[in-house]
Amino acid sequence: MRYFIQFLLLLTLINPLYAETIDATIFTTPKQEQRYQALIGEIRCPVCQGQSIGGSNASLAQDLRAKVRSLILQDKTNDDIRQFMVDRYGDFVVFKPPMNANTYLLWFLPFAFLAFAMFLLMRSFGRKEPAINLDTSKAKELLK
Structure with missing residues (x-):
């Protein structure tokens, strides 16, 4: 108690x-x-x-x-x-x-980052390297 x-x-x-x-x-x-x-x-x-x-x-x-x-x-x-x-x-x-000179980065930087990321994404899809053509006869000669 x-x-x-x-x-x-x-x-x-x-x-x-x-x-x-x-x-x-x-x-x-x-x-x-x-x-x-x-x-x-x-x-x-x-x-x-x-x-x-x-x-x-x-x-x-x-x-x-x-x-x-x-x-x-x-x-x-x-x-x-x-x-x-x-x-x-x-x-x-x-x-x-508010949107003023001090806050422009706050308002527009996310959109600029998104546009840059989309540009890089489109650029990576657009750039396709050609397939490598290997002559099999040369490869067989190298393996001998």
Whole structure:
């Protein structure tokens, strides 16, 4: 019984370490809440780099969610909110980066690589070496 009580005591001490906060967001209209959910899914967490700010528990992601909420309540458009985040954190912060001089390689390099691979593939099919004609009489003489 003593070990069981110690185990329960240990569980009560460890449990707060894994507790997560729940964002209690209050909006005036359901449309604002839909915009909020869509935007926090589109903006990447600068700390986690693979998650959206909606799925991240980092403190910066919590701050960014609060900022998105405040900008929505200020009646900013989705484009204005995205532009605010891009101005502050760079093009990396959005999952769909804009097409500009800094991101041309990101947009067009896969297509250039595909075109180059297709060129090499077509070139390898087009170049067929002629079959080697061996004169069997010469081969027989060499084998003697």
